[in-house]
Amino acid sequence: MPCTVIAGGFWGDEGKGKIISYLALKDKLDFCVRTGSVNAAHTIWHDGKRYALHMVPGGFVHEKCRLLVAPGANVHVAQFLKEIDETDVKRRIGVDSQASIIEEKHSTQDKTNAHLKGLGTTGWGVGPAIEERVRRTAKIAKDVPELRPYLADVATEINDAIDKDKTVLLEGTQGLQLSLFHGTYPYVTGRDTSASAICSEAGVGPTRVNDVVVVLKAFMTRVGTGPLPGEISKEEAQKRGWFETAAGTDRDRRSAPFDFELAKKAVMLNGATQIALTKFDCVHPKCKGGKTFDELPKDARQFIDRVEKYTKTPVAFIGTGPEALDLIDRRKQQ
Ligand code: IMP
Ligand code: MG
Numbered sequence: 315m316p317c318t319v320i321a322g323g324f325w326g327d328e329g330k331g332k333i334i335s336y337l338a339l340k341d342k343l344d345f346c347v348r349t350g351s352v353n354a355a356h357t358i359w360h361d362g363k364r365y366a367l368h369m370v371p372g373g374f375v376h377e378k379c380r381l382l383v384a385p386g387a388n389v390h391v392a393q394f395l396k397e398i399d400e401t402d403v404k405r406r407i408g409v410d411s412q413a414s415i416i417e418e419k420h421s422t423q424d425k426t427n428a429h430l431k432g433l434g435t436t437g438w439g440v441g442p443a444i445e446e447r448v449r450r451t452a453k454i455a456k457d458v459p460e461l462r463p464y465l466a467d468v469a470t471e472i473n474d475a476i477d478k479d480k481t482v483l484l485e486g487t488q489g490l491q492l493s494l495f496h497g498t499y500p501y502v503t504g505r506d507t508s509a510s511a512i513c514s515e516a517g518v519g520p521t522r523v524n525d526v527v528v529v530l531k532a533f534m535t536r537v538g539t540g541p542l543p544g545e546i547s548k549e550e551a552q553k554r555g556w557f558e559t560a561a562g563t564d565r566d567r568r569s570a571p572f573d574f575e576l577a578k579k580a581v582m583l584n585g586a587t588q589i590a591l592t593k594f595d596c597v598h599p600k601c602k603g604g605k606t607f608d609e610l611p612k613d614a615r616q617f618i619d620r621v622e623k624y625t626k627t628p629v630a631f632i633g634t635g636p637e638a639l640d641l642i643d644r645r646k647q648q
Contacts, residue, residue: 317482319509320590323576323581323584325488327560333527334371341481342376342378342481343373345482346379347381347382348372349386349485349516350486352369353438355561359637359638370407382468383410387414387515388416389455391460391461394461412455414455415443415458416443417443435503441504468517484516486512489529498541501541527587527630528584530592532593534576537568538565543573544571545570548568572621586627588631589621590630591632594632595634601632603635603640630644
């Protein structure tokens with residue numbers, strides 16, 4: 315899989331960070347490119363430590379992986395520099411000169427605007443920062459002295475890497491149902507979150523991508539306002555072991571059972587070649603720590619078969635715990 319896109323299939327928080335960190339270690343990724351913005355936190359467990367990354371690509375867990383922030387991403391300078399220290403990646407991270415900068419004023423606008431508040435935004439200022447980019451008045455990375463040591467031409471680097479058969483992963487953020495075009499508008503984020511948009515933000519043409527992995531959690535969650543089909547109460551979620559709080563904002567996540575129609579839509583709109591099914595052990599506790607498909611109980615295997623039949627797409631990865639290696643990798647068996 316020389317060039318792979320990772321896209322969320324529901325409302326974000328599907329566990330993309332875990333799949334990215336697994337692929338980084340297992341496939342020894344050469345490049346990992348973060349798209350999107352600081353509103354999305356990708357949770358990664360590495361060597362017993364938990365990271366909630368808003369800017370640094372999840373591929374940092376593989377020490378030889380070059381880390382890049384895409385030209386279509388928005389950069390929060392202080393958060394970017396803080397995470398570089400936390401993950402110790404100063405010598406192998408770059409940010410595209412054309413990436414937009416999120417400033418304090420954007421966050422203030424996000425938090426004080428009644429319409430945006432009603433949508434339950436994260437308050438990081440991403441919507442207002444994107445508005446400014448569209449007006450063509452936004453600052454970009456090359457205007458910021460602190461970013462000078464990191465400036466890169468990301469599209470050229472990645473396309474050269476693909477030419478040389480290096481492994482490249484394009485890391486999407488949030489999920490299809492939060493897409494500005496395909497999601498539950500107006501209860502969506504400020505950008506398209508589909509695989510095509512991830513490629514566009516990174517500067518990789520669609521013909522250069524080999525695999526699109528759509529990440530679906532075994533149950534669904536949503537933070538902020540907007541519809542969530544099949545939603546259950548917080549008490550019920552706690553009883554089922556599905557209750558979560560948001561990695562980025564600490565808000566309660568609402569939850570609902572897995573929805574096959576939405577899964578099918580996510581596969582279609584992302585052109586997915588593979589599905590990653592995460593948090594499978596939360597719905598099927600007997601699967602915790604599982605390493606092979608055959609050892610899973612019958613009802614768990616039946617569920618996976620149903621997902622594959624319904625979406626006509628292989629479930630290549632099954633998450634069985636929080637650490638990167640708590641995972642069933644079925645790619646070799648397919
Ligand atoms: P914004 O992206 O901050 O403008 O927020 C718009 C909507 O997207 C709100 O419902 C947020 O809760 C949601 N959202 C934004 N980023 C994430 C994320 O990383 N995970 C889950 N929901 C998100
Ligand atoms: Mg998240």
